[in-house]
Amino acid sequence: MKRKIGSVFLSVAVTAAVALAGCANNTGSNSEGESGSKTVTLKVWGDQGNQATTEKGFKEINEVFMKKNPEIQIDYQYTGKEEVIDTAVKSNSLPDVFFVQGNKTPKMKMYVDSGSLLPLNDYKLETSRYSKEAIEYGTIDGKLYTSPPSFMDSQLMYYNKDLFKKYGLEVPKNFDEFVKVVDTLKSKGITPIAMPGKDTWSRLWIAFSLLPALGNDAIERINNGQGDFSDPSIIKTFQTIRDFADQGYFSKDLGSVDTAGAQLAFTNGKAAMIADGTWNNTTYESSMSNVGRFYIPGTDGKKTAPQSLSNLMTYAVSANTKHPKEAAEYIKFLASQEAQQIFATETGAVPIIDDIKPKDEGVKELAAYDVLGHNIYTVLTTVSTDQVKLTDIFLEDVMPKLLTGEITGQEAAQILNKALAKTK
Numbered sequence: 196m197k198r199k200i201g202s203v204f205l206s207v208a209v210t211a212a213v214a215l216a217g218c219a220n221n222t223g224s225n226s227e228g229e230s231g232s233k234t235v236t237l238k239v240w241g242d243q244g245n246q247a248t249t250e251k252g253f254k255e256i257n258e259v260f261m262k263k264n265p266e267i268q269i270d271y272q273y274t275g276k277e278e279v280i281d282t283a284v285k286s287n288s289l290p291d292v293f294f295v296q297g298n299k300t301p302k303m304k305m306y307v308d309s310g311s312l313l314p315l316n317d318y319k320l321e322t323s324r325y326s327k328e329a330i331e332y333g334t335i336d337g338k339l340y341t342s343p344p345s346f347m348d349s350q351l352m353y354y355n356k357d358l359f360k361k362y363g364l365e366v367p368k369n370f371d372e373f374v375k376v377v378d379t380l381k382s383k384g385i386t387p388i389a390m391p392g393k394d395t396w397s398r399l400w401i402a403f404s405l406l407p408a409l410g411n412d413a414i415e416r417i418n419n420g421q422g423d424f425s426d427p428s429i430i431k432t433f434q435t436i437r438d439f440a441d442q443g444y445f446s447k448d449l450g451s452v453d454t455a456g457a458q459l460a461f462t463n464g465k466a467a468m469i470a471d472g473t474w475n476n477t478t479y480e481s482s483m484s485n486v487g488r489f490y491i492p493g494t495d496g497k498k499t500a501p502q503s504l505s506n507l508m509t510y511a512v513s514a515n516t517k518h519p520k521e522a523a524e525y526i527k528f529l530a531s532q533e534a535q536q537i538f539a540t541e542t543g544a545v546p547i548i549d550d551i552k553p554k555d556e557g558v559k560e561l562a563a564y565d566v567l568g569h570n571i572y573t574v575l576t577t578v579s580t581d582q583v584k585l586t587d588i589f590l591e592d593v594m595p596k597l598l599t600g601e602i603t604g605q606e607a608a609q610i611l612n613k614a615l616a617k618t619k
Contacts, residue, residue: 222516223270223291235521236268238290240280242507246273248474249507252541259537260528267521277302284311289513291522295341296506297332299573303511307335313512314338318523320530324548332504333511341511342529344504345551346544349473349490349561350403351500356485358385358467366489369496370408377444380467388439389466391457392449392598395590399572400470401439402594405432407499407568408491414569418577423615424608434604436597449598473561474505477543480557488560500564503573504547508538583617 223237241253250273257269274290283289284306295303295312306312316339322330325343333341359365359376362383367373377387391397406414410429416422424430439445446452446460461469462482471479479486490498508529512522528534535551538544543554545561553559575585593610596602602610 222289222513223518223521234266234268235518236270237292237516237518237522237525239269239271239510239525240274240290240293241271242294243273243276243279245474245507248477248542249538252538252544255537255541256529256534259533260525263528264521264524267524269525284309287515289515291516291518292510292512292525294506295509295511297341297344297504297509298334299332299503299506299570300576303333303340304335306511307338307340311514312340313514313516313519313522314340315512315523315526318520318527320523320527322530324532324550326547329504329547333509341509342526344506344509345530345535345546345548346505346507346539347473347547347567348503348505349500349545349564350400350470351473351488351490351561352388352404352468353461353471353476353479354468354487354489355461355464355466355483356487358464359487366487367492369492370494373491377439377468378442381442381444386446386460386466387444387468388446389452389457389461389469390445390449390598391452391454392446392595393451393453393456397454397457397471398449398594398598399590400472402432402436403501403571404470404491405435406571407501408493409435411493411499411568414571414574417615418569418574420578424611430604430608432604433593433597433607436594437600437602437604437607440598441600445598473545474507476557476561480543486557488557488563490564498563498565499568500566501570502567503570505544507542507544508535578615578618580618583614585611585614585618588614 223235225233225235242249253271257271261267261269280289280293289311295306297303320339320342322343329343330339333339333343362379364376364379367376380387388401390401406429409432410426413422413426413428417424440449446457446466457469458478460466462479490500492498510526510529512519512526516522532550535546535548539546539551540554543558545558546553553562571589572586575589579585588611593607597607
C-alpha cells in the first residue's frame with residue numbers, strides 16, 4: 196500500500212519574444228469536420244524545461260484523448276517556460292491550457308489574483324483518488340485551478356554500483372556510514388559526489404537530500420511557525436555541506452561545473468555519486484547499467500525522502516479560453532487513472548496514488564524510503580513574504596557561500612534567521 200503523503204524544478208534555450216510570437220490569438224480554434232460537425236482545437240503549452248522527460252508520455256496521452264474525443268484536437272507545444280507564461284499572463288495571450296506548478300511556488304496564486312485562471316470546481320473533476328495535500332496543491336481560496344498532482348519529486352543519491360563494489364562499499368545504513376563512504380572514495384582518488392556548483396538550482400539537491408535526513412523535525416517546526424534555523428540539526432546540515440566542500444568530497448573547481456558536466460562525470464565513472472532528482476532517473480538509466488539509488492539515512496538510520504508534489508501533469512485553463520468545456524475535458528483526462536498510467540509507464544515518474552503501477556524495479560527503488568519529509572524549498576516558500584523571500588536568499592546567498600567556504604553552518608543559519616525575523 197502506498198504511504199500517505201506527509202505535509203509539506205532543466206532546459207532548452209528559447210526567449211520569451213520568440214515563444215510569444217504570433218500569440219495575438221493564442222486560444223484554440225473551431226473548424227468543420229468531414230461530417231460537418233464542429234472540431235475544436237485546443238492550444239496547450241507543455242513544460243519546455245521537462246520536454247525530454249514528458250514528451251513521450253504526452254504524445255500518447257494526447258493521441259488517446261483525441262481518439263476518445265474526436266471533436267477536440269490538441270495542438271501541444273513545448274512553449275511553456277515560467278517567464279514565457281508570466282509574459283503571456285501580463286499580455287493576456289495565454290493558450291487554452293498550460294502547465295502550472297501549483298502551490299510549490301507563489302506563481303499560481305498570482306495568476307489567480309490577476310484573473311487569468313478558470314476555476315474548475317463546476318466541471319466535475321473526479322478527485323476522490325487524491326490526498327488532501329494533492330487537492331490543496333491546486334487550490335486557491337477554496338477553488339481548484341489545476342489537475343491535481345499524481346506523482347512526486349524527490350532528491351536522493353544516485354550511485355555507481357561498480358565503484359562501490361570495487362572499493363568494498365555498501366549503501367550506508369546511517370549517516371555516519373554515509374560519511375565513511377565519501378571519505379573512503381576520496382582516499383581512493385575517486386570524486387565522491389559530482390557537484391554542479393555553477394547551477395543555481397542543481398547545486399541545491401545535496402541540501403534538499405541532507406536536511407530531511409538530519410533535521411526534518413526542526414524544518415517542520417519552522418514550517419509551523421514554531422522554530423527557526425538555529426536548531427543544532429540544521430546547523431549541522433549546513434556545516435556538513437561546508438565540510439564536504441572543504442575536504443574535497445565534491446567536484447574539483449565546482450564553481451565552474453554545470454549540471455551537464457556533473458552528470459557526465461557521474462555517468463563516466465569519474466564520480467561515484469550525484470545528488471539529483473527522481474525526475475532524472477531515466478537520464479541515468481539510459482546512460483549506465485550500474486546505477487543505484489538511495490536516500491541519505493539519518494543518524495538513526497531512518498531514510499526520509501524530501502517530498503515535493505510533481506507538476507509534470509498539473510495543468511490549468513486560461514480564464515479567456517473560448518472553449519472552457521473542452522479545455523476542462525482535457526484537464527479531466529489528465530486527472531484520470533488511464534492518463535496517469537500512460538505517463539507512469541512512458542516516463543518512469545514516481546506515483547503517489549495506489550492504482551498507478553510503477554514502471555519498473557528502478558522506480559520502486561526511488562520509493563524505497565521510510566517516511567516522507569519536508570522539502571526545504573516548500574518550507575522556505577511558506578515562511579517567505581512578498582518583501583522577504585527566503586527562497587532567493589537560500590538559492591543565491593547561503594548555498595553558494597557554503598560551497599565556496601565563505602560561511603560556516605552557524606553563519607548560514609544566522610543569515611536565514613535574520614531574514615525570517617523580518618517576516619514576522
